[in-house]
Amino acid sequence: MRIAFLGLGHMGLPMATNLAGAGHEVVGFDVAQPARDAGRAAGLEVAESGPAAVATGVQVVITMFQTGAQVLDAYRGIDGAPGLLETAEPDTLFIDCSTIAVDDARAVHALAEQAGHRSVDAPVSGGVVGAENATLAFMVGGSDDDFAAAQPLLEAMGRRVVHCGGAGLGQAAKVCNNMILAVSQIAVAEAFVLGEKLGLDHQALFDVASNASGQCWALTTNCPVPGPVPTSPANRDYAPGFAGVLMDKDLGLAEHAVTSSGVSARMGMLARELYREFASGPGAGQDFSGIINTIRAESAHA
Ligand code: NAD
Numbered sequence: 027m028r029i030a031f032l033g034l035g036h037m038g039l040p041m042a043t044n045l046a047g048a049g050h051e052v053v054g055f056d057v058a059q060p061a062r063d064a065g066r067a068a069g070l071e072v073a074e075s076g077p078a079a080v081a082t083g084v085q086v087v088i089t090m091f092q093t094g095a096q097v098l099d100a101y102r103g104i105d106g107a108p109g110l111l112e113t114a115e116p117d118t119l120f121i122d123c124s125t126i127a128v129d130d131a132r133a134v135h136a137l138a139e140q141a142g143h144r145s146v147d148a149p150v151s152g153g154v155v156g157a158e159n160a161t162l163a164f165m166v167g168g169s170d171d172d173f174a175a176a177q178p179l180l181e182a183m184g185r186r187v188v189h190c191g192g193a194g195l196g197q198a199a200k201v202c203n204n205m206i207l208a209v210s211q212i213a214v215a216e217a218f219v220l221g222e223k224l225g226l227d228h229q230a231l232f233d234v235a236s237n238a239s240g241q242c243w244a245l246t247t248n249c250p251v252p253g254p255v256p257t258s259p260a261n262r263d264y265a266p267g268f269a270g271v272l273m274d275k276d277l278g279l280a281e282h283a284v285t286s287s288g289v290s291a292r293m294g295m296l297a298r299e300l301y302r303e304f305a306s307g308p309g310a311g312q313d314f315s316g317i318i319n320t321i322r323a324e325s326a327h328a
Contacts, residue, residue: 027051029086029179032077032100032110033124034061034070037150038090040157041123041183043068045088048182055080078103081114086179088121094130097122101137111141119175120145123164127279128194128201129286131167135193144172147193148180149200153268161185165203167196201283204276208297208314211244215318218251219325229254250315259313267313274305 027050031042034056042065046052054065055076065072073080077100081087087110091097101120103109110120120138122131122145131147138145146168156162162184166173173189180187190199217240221231232254236246248267249255259267266272277298284291304317 027086028053028084029088030055030073030080030084030110031088031090032056032080033090034065034072035090035092036154037123037157039064039068039070040154041090041162042070042088044157044160044183045179046070050179050182053080053084078108078110078113081110081118084114084118086119086121087114088179089124091124093124094126094134097124097126097134098130098137101134111137111143114141114143116142118143119172121148121176121179122146123148123150125149125200125276125279126197127282128197129282131197132194135168144168144175145193146172146176147196148176149196150184151200151203152184156184164188165190165196165199167191167194167198197279198283201276201280204273205280205291205294205297207244208273208277208280208301209293210242211248211250211315212297212300212317212321214240214242214244215250215315215321218318219321222322223325244315248313248315250318259315260318264309264312264316264319266311267315270301270305270309270312270314270316273314274301277301 029045029050029052031052031054034042034054042052042054052070054070054072056062062072089097089100101109101111103112120143122134135145146166148164148166150162150164152162160183163186164180164184166187166189177187190196218228218231228251232249249258250260252261259265280294281298284294304320309316
């Protein structure tokens with residue numbers, strides 16, 4: 027099976043490399059020359075011309091871009107140039123792993139279907155480390171048949187592949203999960219700052235909450251203070267990890283979904299505000315758990 031993999035960035039390059047390592051014939055492409063060079067340095071076959079040309083003669087097209095607009099542009103083509111949908115053979119399987127809005131994902135599915143192709147949305151969690159170690163979690167939206175076709179490929183790049191339902195529901199699962207994560211990371215950070223003010227030792231709070239009802243990933247894996255979890259970003263001055271700017275991006279997608287569905291998500295939308303401030307200010311280059319420093323600074327002036 028020959029697979030075109032477009033978007034050889036932080037996530038895409040290790041994912042494509044794992045796919046090739048699992049024995050698939052992968053041809054990569056990125057619009058950025060440095061990313062193409064990095065792909066070749068990693069031992070991948072990389073096309074020089076694209077994006078559409080790379081979809082010729084393949085059975086599967088995988089995309090891993092930053093935004094929905096990039097995915098839509100690549101699928102449709104821009105400035106009169108043919109897009110991936112036009113150049114691919116009929117019945118090609120399109121797998122979009124980018125994190126994009128549910129509405130954009132559904133538009134992508136509709137375009138693929140109209141062009142006579144199959145498609146799934148398959149965003150990931152697990153970050154760059156998960157991409158490198160092939161331990162990503164994939165959340166997949168699409169028909170049963172298209173999911174079944176995509177599953178073995180996704181399993182070569184990840185550890186957990188969940189079929190969440192029809193078109194766009196992989197993105198829906200991603201946006202819901204990250205809204206939980208944002209709220210819980212802020213809650214954990216607030217609790218540690220409150221504990222500090224009350225004279226409670228970080229380790230003591232961790233030992234209690236990690237074995238009690240406060241237990242959550244934001245505490246036990248991404249603990250926002252140095253010490254209790256030696257691998258958490260707090261131990262390396264909040265170097266990401268999962269960058270605050272990416273959380274800000276994902277919460278923008280959550281806000282879009284919350285607004286368009288009319289759901290009352292006051293905690294989620296407050297987290298959206300706090301992360302927008304964090305990502306455009308001191309947290310621009312930090313892991314999202316670094317928001318504890320904002321909370322501490324605000325507390326000092328209270
Ligand atoms: P990135 O910016 O490092 O990589 C995206 C790549 O896509 C870039 O190299 C860009 O040049 C390329 N690109 C854009 N348009 C293209 C086109 N038409 N043809 C070919 N290449 C094109 O981004 P990333 O960190 O790899 O993230 C990719 C996606 O994964 C994002 O949607 C992000 O939200 C999501 N994600 C990232 C992480 C993470 O930790 N980085 C974790 C989970 C999910």
